[in-house]
Amino acid sequence: xxxxxxxxxxxxxxxxxxxxxxxxxxxxxxxxxxxxxxxxxxxxxxxxxxxxxxxxxxxxxxxxxxxxxxxxxxxxxxxxxxxxxxxxxxxxxxxxxxxxxxxxxxxxxxxxxxxxxxxxxxxxxxxxxxxxxxxxxxxxxxxxxxxxxxxxxxxxxxxxxxxxxxxxxxxxxxxxxxxxxxxx
Numbered sequence: 001x002x003x004x005x006x007x008x009x010x011x012x013x014x015x016x017x018x019x020x021x022x023x024x025x026x027x028x029x030x031x032x033x034x035x036x037x038x039x040x041x042x043x044x045x046x047x048x049x050x051x052x053x054x055x056x057x058x059x060x061x062x063x064x065x066x067x068x069x070x071x072x073x074x075x076x077x078x079x080x081x082x083x084x085x086x087x088x089x090x091x092x093x094x095x096x097x098x099x100x101x102x103x104x105x106x107x108x109x110x111x112x113x114x115x116x117x118x119x120x121x122x123x124x125x126x127x128x129x130x131x132x133x134x135x136x137x138x139x140x141x142x143x144x145x146x147x148x149x150x151x152x153x154x155x156x157x158x159x160x161x162x163x164x165x166x167x168x169x170x171x172x173x174x175x176x177x178x179x180x181x182x183x184x
Contacts (some may be wrong), residue, residue: 065174079123127171
């Protein structure tokens with residue numbers, strides 16, 4: 001019994017303390033920005049957020065991100081795992097579509113990309129599809145008095161490709177493009 005207790009404490013120190021500290025140290029050396037949370041600042045040096053965690057943008061002069069059923073609270077990552085036939089999911093999606101159409105009167109319901117009216121598995125996704133960004137351009141151009149062409153150029157400069165060239169879809173990080181929008 002004593003050997004088992006000693007083994008538990010040795011493994012606890014190795015796996016629960018030494019290994020995490022070693023990985024943290026290596027991460028700080030190899031990729032310090034990512035190890036610190038991929039934090040983003042504006043030109044004035046003010047901390048705005050993390051490029052890894054979505055934020056709520058409701059002002060009509062900004063690109064809006066995905067819906068979050070957890071209100072972008074990183075402490076509570078996760079979301080209800082509803083099937084497409086779930087009544088609550090259907091009602092929430094319909095409600096988001098109505099809200100989106102009110103904010104974007106030039107858009108038809110059939111044109112709304114799914115990522116703008118549904119949430120991701122974590123509820124924290126910071127990215128939207130290229131189509132999700134493009135469809136918001138008329139609203140933002142009108143609100144800010146910027147040409148649509150200039151906004152499409154901004155989208156093109158902020159496009160991210162597939163991860164490793166294979167995984168996921170091309171996307172736009174909403175926080176990064178909104179910071180760039182403020183700096184125009």
